[in-house]
Amino acid sequence: xxxxxxxxxxxxxxxxxxxxxxxxxxxxxxxxxxxxxxxxxxxxxxxxxxxxxxxxxxxxxxxxxxxxxxxxxxxxxxxxxxxxxxxxxxxxxxxxxxxxxxxxxxxxxxxxxxxxxxxxxxxxxxxxxxxxxxxxxxxxxxxxxxxxxxxxxxxxxxxxxxxxxxxxxxxxxxxxxxxxxxxxxxxxxxxxxxxxxxxxxxxxxxxxxxxxxxxxxxxxxxxxxxxxxxxxxxx
Amino acid sequence: xxxxxxxxxxxxxxxxxxxxxxxxxxxxxxxxxxxxxxxxxxxxxxxxxxxxxxxxxxxxxxxxxxxxxxxxxxxxxxxxxxxxxxxxxxxxxxxxxxxxxxxxxxxxxxxxxxxxxxxxxxxxxxxxxxxxxxxxxxxxxxxxxxxxxxxxxxxxxxxxxxxxxxxxxxxxxxxxxxxxxxxxxxxxxxxxxxxxxxxxxxxxxxxxxxxxxxxxxxxxxxxxxxxxxxxxxxxxxxxxxxxxxxxxxxxxxxxxxxxxxxxxxxxxxxxxxxxxxxxxxxxxxxxxxxxxxxxxxxxxxxxxxxxxxxxxxxxxxxxxxxxxxxxxxxxxxxxxxxxxxxxxxxxxxxxxxxxxxxxxxxxxxxxxxxxxxxxxxxxxxxxxxxxxxxxxxxxxxxxxxxxxxxxxxxxxxxxxxxxxxxxxxxxxxxxxx
Numbered sequence: 001x002x003x004x005x006x007x008x009x010x011x012x013x014x015x016x017x018x019x020x021x022x023x024x025x026x027x028x029x030x031x032x033x034x035x036x037x038x039x040x041x042x043x044x045x046x047x048x049x050x051x052x053x054x055x056x057x058x059x060x061x062x063x064x065x066x067x068x069x070x071x072x073x074x075x076x077x078x079x080x081x082x083x084x085x086x087x088x089x090x091x092x093x094x095x096x097x098x099x100x101x102x103x104x105x106x107x108x109x110x111x112x113x114x115x116x117x118x119x120x121x122x123x124x125x126x127x128x129x130x131x132x133x134x135x136x137x138x139x140x141x142x143x144x145x146x147x148x149x150x151x152x153x154x155x156x157x158x159x160x161x162x163x164x165x166x167x168x169x170x171x172x173x174x175x176x177x178x179x180x181x182x183x184x185x186x187x188x189x190x191x192x193x194x195x196x197x198x199x200x201x202x203x204x205x206x207x208x209x210x211x212x213x214x215x216x217x218x219x220x221x222x223x224x225x226x227x228x229x230x231x232x233x234x235x
Numbered sequence: 236x237x238x239x240x241x242x243x244x245x246x247x248x249x250x251x252x253x254x255x256x257x258x259x260x261x262x263x264x265x266x267x268x269x270x271x272x273x274x275x276x277x278x279x280x281x282x283x284x285x286x287x288x289x290x291x292x293x294x295x296x297x298x299x300x301x302x303x304x305x306x307x308x309x310x311x312x313x314x315x316x317x318x319x320x321x322x323x324x325x326x327x328x329x330x331x332x333x334x335x336x337x338x339x340x341x342x343x344x345x346x347x348x349x350x351x352x353x354x355x356x357x358x359x360x361x362x363x364x365x366x367x368x369x370x371x372x373x374x375x376x377x378x379x380x381x382x383x384x385x386x387x388x389x390x391x392x393x394x395x396x397x398x399x400x401x402x403x404x405x406x407x408x409x410x411x412x413x414x415x416x417x418x419x420x421x422x423x424x425x426x427x428x429x430x431x432x433x434x435x436x437x438x439x440x441x442x443x444x445x446x447x448x449x450x451x452x453x454x455x456x457x458x459x460x461x462x463x464x465x466x467x468x469x470x471x472x473x474x475x476x477x478x479x480x481x482x483x484x485x486x487x488x489x490x491x492x493x494x495x496x497x498x499x500x501x502x503x504x505x506x507x508x509x510x511x512x513x514x515x516x517x518x519x520x521x522x523x524x525x526x527x528x529x530x531x532x533x534x535x536x537x538x539x540x541x542x543x544x545x546x547x548x549x550x551x552x553x554x555x556x557x558x559x560x561x562x563x564x565x566x567x568x569x570x571x572x573x574x575x576x577x578x579x580x581x582x583x584x585x586x587x588x589x590x591x592x593x594x595x596x597x598x599x600x601x602x603x604x605x606x607x608x609x610x611x612x613x614x615x616x617x618x619x620x621x622x623x624x625x626x627x628x629x630x631x632x633x634x635x636x637x638x639x640x641x642x643x644x645x646x647x648x649x650x651x652x653x654x655x656x657x658x659x660x661x662x663x664x665x666x667x668x
Contacts, residue, residue: 206492
């Protein structure tokens with residue numbers, strides 16, 4: 001048993017498991033939890049999950065290898081995910097990915113710099129990130145940087161490499177990969193503040209704003225909620 | 236006739252801190268819950284049936300009917316615990332409505348979850364949000380915390396005797412988990428692979444117990460239906476596709492964004508609202524509801540975008556993810572990119588999808604890189620024919636949609652590409668120049 005996973009991690013693990021009617025449901029969160037400690041899912045991390053949930057390491061490995069977000073090699077301080085699905089790609093996502101790949105000298109799921117050190121970056125091309133009205137998009141540690149260009153993405157990566165943390169377009173102030181993995185495990189050390197971050201882009205509001213401008217409304221609701229329907233007699 | 240845009244789900248989005256419980260309650264939040272708790276659960280199911288609400292996750296299944304399938308009663312299957320699971324694994328290419336909803340108005344989802352759980356008599360609800368949607372996860376989790384603090388969650392909610400716990404569960408990057416049975420397997424801590432149906436989740440879902448799986452937008456619609464009633468809801472949309480719907484317009488338009496309109500709006504109207512085609516470059520092709528819905532072209536500008544209208548014109552409404560591409564975009568290239576996506580996301584459980592998407596991607600890559608033959612077009616159609624209806628779940632079917640529809644409308648472009656070869660590889664799009 002590795003002691004990378006300290007008492008605090010074990011205690012968090014217990015809290016996560018307690019949320020579910022059946023313990024195995026906590027496996028995905030626990031894999032996020034071990035990533036928050038080590039920056040990837042190591043063999044030790046797999047053993048930790050297996051022990052906590054009374055599963056075999058084979059069962060845990062089978063799950064860990066299925067999902068894209070569980071990384072099998074140590075990641076950088078930041079993970080930069082560039083959407084290269086069709087719509088983002090046609091608007092420049094492919095070019096952004098290529099430029100960053102050339103600049104960092106790494107390919108998909110490879111890390112520029114010593115993993116875990118300040119300014120180290122793991123690059124990946126991502127599938128649709130569900131921000132198509134803001135294309136092309138990329139994420140740093142799963143925070144959104146919308147309406148990117150090759151130049152803006154390069155500037156962003158330069159700043160990350162210098163150890164700076166430019167604010168995302170939508171999301172909380174940038175932290176690092178390990179910190180967000182803890183949040184994905186369901187442990188929010190500072191939710192009161194992180195929840196505040198910017199969330200609505202002009203694109204998000206376009207329909208609502210246009211409706212306001214033109215005085216368009218949904219049909220008016222009745223003054224008080226209508227009575228519930230009568231139920232048919234039980235046969 | 237209602238107005239062109241009818242903000243219901245999006246009506247709070249412009250308010251300051253729209254995601255906080257304070258703003259939500261100032262704007263009628265949790266009034267629907269108080270009203271709903273005075274009903275018999277079956278009356279809520281009947282109300283949603285009467286409203287005609289259909290699932291907003293793509294398939295359009297009648298929501299009230301789905302709730303009605305949950306067995307009830309003190310003995311037999313009805314005696315098992317029942318579960319509500321929210322599918323917030325938004326990942327269908329082009330689809331971007333649930334993430335802004337959860338960011339801007341998470342309490343409408345939470346209030347909908349409480350009312351729905353009360354209706355189906357569930358005491359545990361899981362909201363499965365894709366892992367890449369970190370900020371929505373924070374917002375929803377914060378909303379859950381706020382709802383607990385106000386007594387809207389937990390034991391004996393508002394003195395009704397009804398108990399409910401909600402857990403916010405992050406996924407880990409797998410498009411297939413948007414398929415409801417794969418999502419359930421994933422939520423049980425397994426690889427996200429679809430299950431053989433039947434049995435359906437209504438009788439054998441999470442932990443083999445009766446389970447309703449609904450999309451975010453579906454459940455966020457429920458509080459408004461409780462407050463407005465079914466007749467009000469039906470003032471928008473059509474007889475078989477009632478209500479408002481968030482249309483996500485993206486791509487080569489002047490003003491991409493989220494536009495909430497009655498079901499049945501057309502692309503022509505949406506383009507007007509979105510400021511027209513970007514730079515005036517003409518439309519070439521578009522998806523009505525994500526990449527798994529067959530492509531449309533400029534001849535479909537006036538197709539009513541509701542469940543019946545899209546189907547009658549040979550596609551599907553899907554998630555109303557309207558991706559617009561202008562005439563600079565190469566169709567074979569676009570289809571190649573989508574096919575690479577399906578190949579990557581195929582879970583590997585069934586052979587037609589696993590092998591089919593693998594070979595389709597290779598053929599398209601070869602074609603786009605200057606080595607295709609006219610026979611490849613027929614081979615792709617043959618492979619698609621072997622996937623459609625033979626795959627384990629809808630991912631395989633969806634993978635064939637862009638290919639077969641592209642060949643239907645743009646066969647000559649594929650043939651011209653092959654005829655011109657050997658030649659320089661296709662540039663993705665002149666639009667980037």
